[in-house]
Amino acid sequence: MEQKGTKKLETARLILRPWKQSDAEEAFANWMNDPEVTKFLTWTPHGDISVTRALLKTWEEEYSSPAVYHWAIVLKEGNVLIGEICVVRADAYQERGELGYCMGKAWWGKGVMTEALAEVLRYCFEEVGFYRIDGTHAAKNIGSSRVMEKCGLQYEGTRRSYFRLLSTGERVDIVQRGILREEYFARKTASKGQKPAEGKGGVVLYTDGACSGNPGAGGWGCVLLYGEHRLELSGGEEVTTNNRMELMAVIAGLERLKFPCEVTVYSDSAYTVNAFNEGWVYGWEKSGWKKADNKPVQNEDLWKRLLSLTRVHKVSFCKVKGHADDELNNLCDSLARAAIPKTAEEPQGEKESSSANKNTEDDV
Numbered sequence: 001m002e003q004k005g006t007k008k009l010e011t012a013r014l015i016l017r018p019w020k021q022s023d024a025e026e027a028f029a030n031w032m033n034d035p036e037v038t039k040f041l042t043w044t045p046h047g048d049i050s051v052t053r054a055l056l057k058t059w060e061e062e063y064s065s066p067a068v069y070h071w072a073i074v075l076k077e078g079n080v081l082i083g084e085i086c087v088v089r090a091d092a093y094q095e096r097g098e099l100g101y102c103m104g105k106a107w108w109g110k111g112v113m114t115e116a117l118a119e120v121l122r123y124c125f126e127e128v129g130f131y132r133i134d135g136t137h138a139a140k141n142i143g144s145s146r147v148m149e150k151c152g153l154q155y156e157g158t159r160r161s162y163f164r165l166l167s168t169g170e171r172v173d174i175v176q177r178g179i180l181r182e183e184y185f186a187r188k189t190a191s192k193g194q195k196p197a198e199g200k201g202g203v204v205l206y207t208d209g210a211c212s213g214n215p216g217a218g219g220w221g222c223v224l225l226y227g228e229h230r231l232e233l234s235g236g237e238e239v240t241t242n243n244r245m246e247l248m249a250v251i252a253g254l255e256r257l258k259f260p261c262e263v264t265v266y267s268d269s270a271y272t273v274n275a276f277n278e279g280w281v282y283g284w285e286k287s288g289w290k291k292a293d294n295k296p297v298q299n300e301d302l303w304k305r306l307l308s309l310t311r312v313h314k315v316s317f318c319k320v321k322g323h324a325d326d327e328l329n330n331l332c333d334s335l336a337r338a339a340i341p342k343t344a345e346e347p348q349g350e351k352e353s354s355s356a357n358k359n360t361e362d363d364v
Contacts, residue, residue, distance in 0.1 A: 001095040001129040003066040011119045013112065016071035016085065019059045023072055026081040028052040031104035039167045040138040041102060067092070069124070073103065073116050082107045085116050087124060087133065095131035097124065099148075108143060117151045125184045132180050138163065139173040140288050146311075152187050153177035155308040158301065173288075175304070186258060202226075202262035205253040208322075208332035209245025209269065212340050218242065220249035221335025223328055224256060231256065232331070236339040243271050245336065247302040254309040262314045268322030268329055276317045281307055 009016040028049045031037045035045050046052050062068045069087035074080065083103030090097040099120075103113050124130040135153045137144035155177055162174040204225040211218035219236035233252055237245075246269035254263065267273055275281045281303055284291065289300045297303060309315070320326050323333070 001092050001131070003090065003092055004128050005066040005068055006063060006070055007123065007127075009071065009119050009123055011115050013076055014116055014119070015074040015076060016116060016119060017074060018063055019056055019070065019072045019084075021053065021056050021060055023081055024049060024053040024056050027056070027072075027084075030080075030082060030106070031102060034105060035167060036105050037102055040141045040144070040165065040172075042166070044166050069097065069120075069128075071116075071120070073112070075107070075112070083113065083116070085113075085120055087120065087130075090130075095129065097130055097133055099133060099135040101147075113147050114150045117147060121151060121179070121184060125181055130181065132178055135177045136174050137177075138165075139175050142286065145175065148177050149308055149311045151179070152183060152312075153179045154183070155304050158304065187260075202264065203257065205250070205263055205265045206328040206332050207246070207249035207253060207265060207267045207269075207272075208329060208336045209242055209247070209249050210333065210336035210340060211240065211242040211245055215239060215241045217341045218245040219336040219339030219341075220245040220252065221332040221337075221339060222249045222253040223332055223335075224253055225328075226261075232335060234335040234339040236341050238341045241299075243269070244299055244302060246272050247299060247306060249332065249336065251302065251306050251309065254306075254313060254315070257313065260313055263316070265315060265317045266320050266326075266329065267317065268320050270319060273317045273319045275303070276310070276315075277319075 006018045008018070028046060032052050033045045033047065038045050046055075059070060062070070067090045069090055071085050072081055073083040073085060075082050083101065085101040086099070087097040088100055099117070101113060101117065121133060124133055133153070135148045137148065139145075139158060155175065157176045159174045159176065161171040164171050205222060206225075207220070207222040209218065209220045217236065217238050218240040219234060221232070221234040224231040224233070233256065235248070235252065246267065250265055250267065250272060253265075257263070265273075284297045284303065285307065289297045289303070291297055320329050322329065324330075
């Protein structure tokens with residue numbers, strides 16, 4: 001990695017350039033004094049333009065260091081200053097940095113920040129040589145979540161009640177995301193080279209989960225089919241539930257795909273299928289992973305992981321009858337049961353599936 005600093009960058013609609021002290025008036029007017037913009041951020045509205053002027057003076061002085069990556073976002077149409085984006089804590093030895101960005105609400109929902117972030121990632125991976133770029137956002141900040149997902153930052157975990165909002169005092173969960181160098185280049189290859197699988201030639205994914213005791217030792221199994229190619233996968237955990245294994249089977253299959261694909265998932269788990277086909281999962285995300293009764297959604301970590309994958313791939317879910325005459329569903333069941341960790345205390349073999357096939361939203 002070679003530190004190269006804040007180089008001027010350009011996209012179809014945007015210019016990303018270093019900050020100037022003369023930007024203060026426009027920045028203050030467009031977002032730095034807007035409480036809606038700063039709601040989830042680590043700073044409060046400036047209140048007075050003198051605060052903005054002092055801050056920009058500091059930022060301009062920081063450019064003497066090649067380890068500073070901090071851009072003003074300018075919309076070409078009208079030459080309007082609309083936001084900022086940066087990579088902080090750029091560590092040359094670890095080859096790692098962390099994203100930060102914000103933008104005036106007048107430009108929200110137009111794909112502008114996604115465009116800016118995509119260009120910053122290109123610069124960081126292709127020119128500077130970063131290995132990893134991190135990103136964090138409040139779990140309730142759905143807009144920021146979507147920007148990172150669209151640019152390939154994968155969900156890695158949630159820190160519960162990690163940050164107390166300066167705007168309201170509310171304690172919120174913070175989501176951790178990241179993208180690695182090889183993941184960035186794989187996405188680039190997919191977009192410019194190999195065509196994603198689609199139509200009748202797309203990927204078919206059969207999945208199943210099993211549990212000996214619920215909770216108890218459990219296993220998952222899946223079969224990936226694409227043209228003449230076939231791949232069987234399985235895994236297990238010593239303490240888990242049947243529902244978690246059902247979700248893990250789908251996650252494991254989708255995570256194995258190297259390029260964005262059109263995927264049809266076949267599962268006998270109403271818990272998994274209905275969450276997407278009935279739209280429950282999108283409602284949970286919007287409500288901060290709470291159900292209609294305000295109780296927390298179970299298995300939130302896996303739902304977030306799976307939801308992120310469905311935004312990389314075009315995924316459809318189909319319900320099949322378990323323990324019937326579907327050969328591939330039965331194979332997945334066998335793979336799942338065989339993957340259950342063996343212990344002296346627990347009998348092996350029985351899959352607890354009856355409740356999973358009758359799930360309503362109240363059960364999750």
